[in-house]
Amino acid sequence: MSSNNKLLQRLTQKGDGFNGLVLDGGMGTELKLQGVFKNLNEYTTLWSAAALLHEEGRQAVKQAHRDYIDAGAQLLITNTYACTTEILGKAGIEHRQEELIGHACRLAQEAIAESGKACLIAGSMPPLSVSYRPDLVADDALLKAGYEKIATILEKNGVDLFMCETMTCIKEAAAAVSASRACSSKPVFVAVTLDKPVKAGMKRRRSERAAPSTVSQNLTSVLRSGEPLSELAAQLNEQVNGFLINCCSPEAATLGLQQLLEATRHQKPCGVYANHFEPIPRDWKLDAGGDGSGGLLTIRSDLSPVEYAKYAQMWADMGASMIGGCCGISPEHIRVLTETINSRPGAKTVKTATATDATDATIDKDDHTAKRRSGCNSPGLEGKSPDLVADLDGGAAIEAQ
Numbered sequence: 001m002s003s004n005n006k007l008l009q010r011l012t013q014k015g016d017g018f019n020g021l022v023l024d025g026g027m028g029t030e031l032k033l034q035g036v037f038k039n040l041n042e043y044t045t046l047w048s049a050a051a052l053l054h055e056e057g058r059q060a061v062k063q064a065h066r067d068y069i070d071a072g073a074q075l076l077i078t079n080t081y082a083c084t085t086e087i088l089g090k091a092g093i094e095h096r097q098e099e100l101i102g103h104a105c106r107l108a109q110e111a112i113a114e115s116g117k118a119c120l121i122a123g124s125m126p127p128l129s130v131s132y133r134p135d136l137v138a139d140d141a142l143l144k145a146g147y148e149k150i151a152t153i154l155e156k157n158g159v160d161l162f163m164c165e166t167m168t169c170i171k172e173a174a175a176a177v178s179a180s181r182a183c184s185s186k187p188v189f190v191a192v193t194l195d196k197p198v199k200a201g202m203k204r205r206r207s208e209r210a211a212p213s214t215v216s217q218n219l220t221s222v223l224r225s226g227e228p229l230s231e232l233a234a235q236l237n238e239q240v241n242g243f244l245i246n247c248c249s250p251e252a253a254t255l256g257l258q259q260l261l262e263a264t265r266h267q268k269p270c271g272v273y274a275n276h277f278e279p280i281p282r283d284w285k286l287d288a289g290g291d292g293s294g295g296l297l298t299i300r301s302d303l304s305p306v307e308y309a310k311y312a313q314m315w316a317d318m319g320a321s322m323i324g325g326c327c328g329i330s331p332e333h334i335r336v337l338t339e340t341i342n343s344r345p346g347a348k349t350v351k352t353a354t355a356t357d358a359t360d361a362t363i364d365k366d367d368h369t370a371k372r373r374s375g376c377n378s379p380g381l382e383g384k385s386p387d388l389v390a391d392l393d394g395g396a397a398i399e400a401q
């Protein structure tokens with residue numbers, strides 16, 4: 001069996017402690033930190049695709065991939081998030097889509113080859129025009145055409161699997177998944193970005209099929225469209241190889257992971273790669289404002305590599321099969337979380353730290369004994385409880401109103 005097949009197999013194996021894969025961290029934010037973008041306008045118009053246009057930028061992309069591999073990542077996501085017809089079209093270079101996606105796949109392959117390590121490549125299937133905006137998702141015909149084009153190019157360039165990521169609504173996710181399936185026999189994963197959870201019984205809980213257990217816990221994880229995660233799992237369970245939460249706060253992702261694991265009855269690989277941002281406004285656009293500055297998102301100050309690793313440890317204990325980071329999560333974050341989840345004391349005895357325990361311990365802010373009876377020995381959870389309570393219970397917005 002090849003190294004890559006062994007890695008793929010690990011995604012579905014259930015063992016004591018974390019036996020899944022470490023994913024990489026953010027790419028666009030990492031490139032910005034490295035000074036790859038010539039100006040703000042380039043960044044907010046083409047974002048991470050801009051780095052593929054010149055050799056210096058391409059070397060920076062390869063180096064970022066390499067930094068993540070050296071930090072412990074076993075799965076890289078291609079730097080193709082902004083390589084959609086719509087985004088490239090803003091700079092009049094939509095005709096270069098295939099070339100740029102080809103560059104991105106090659107850079108990931110070269111980084112892995114030069115590292116000498118086993119690592120998978122996931123082809124990114126992103127929102128086609130704007131992130132975080134379910135209200136701006138295209139119609140079915142445009143989604144199908146856009147995603148089939150990207151999936152075809154990714155398949156041609158030899159990705160190991162498809163990651164339909166930062167999906168904001170079920171329609172968008174279903175279209176990206178269907179296109180991946182239509183163009184390839186490789187595994188397909190879907191990662192969604194979450195809104196602030198809603199209380200059970202609120203109007204935005206649109207589905208009667210929400211998992212009863214989530215109702216009893218008072219809070220329901222929802223996509224930015226307001227659709228419950230349980231509904232996503234019900235609709236796409238047969239089509240995907242696994243579900244993830246990405247590009248939202250680790251607080252929202254923790255509740256989301258628990259509800260995904262329940263909705264899939266722990267039968268599907270589930271994972272998290274959260275971001276490092278302050279809440280994302282509901283009307284956000286990357287190129288908002290005349291000079292594009294309106295699209296810049298703020299990096300929160302309380303998510304050091306050590307703090308993020310505490311969340312990662314909790315996700316590993318809950319049963320996550322994939323753990324990494326999204327925007328603003330750096331190679332150093334990945335290095336510390338890799339060390340943490342692979343070497344945490346008693347890794348084989350923390351199976352009692354169930355998802356339900358974790359959520360009980362965090363959402364019930366009036367019951368301070370909850371933390372003590374939770375059975376979760378995660379110092380991250382204990383230390384984070386007050387903030388989690390405030391965020392998850394609506395005391396502070398996870399995603400801005």
Ligand SMILES: [Zn+2]
Nearest residue numbers: 247275326327
């Ligand atoms: Zn992100």
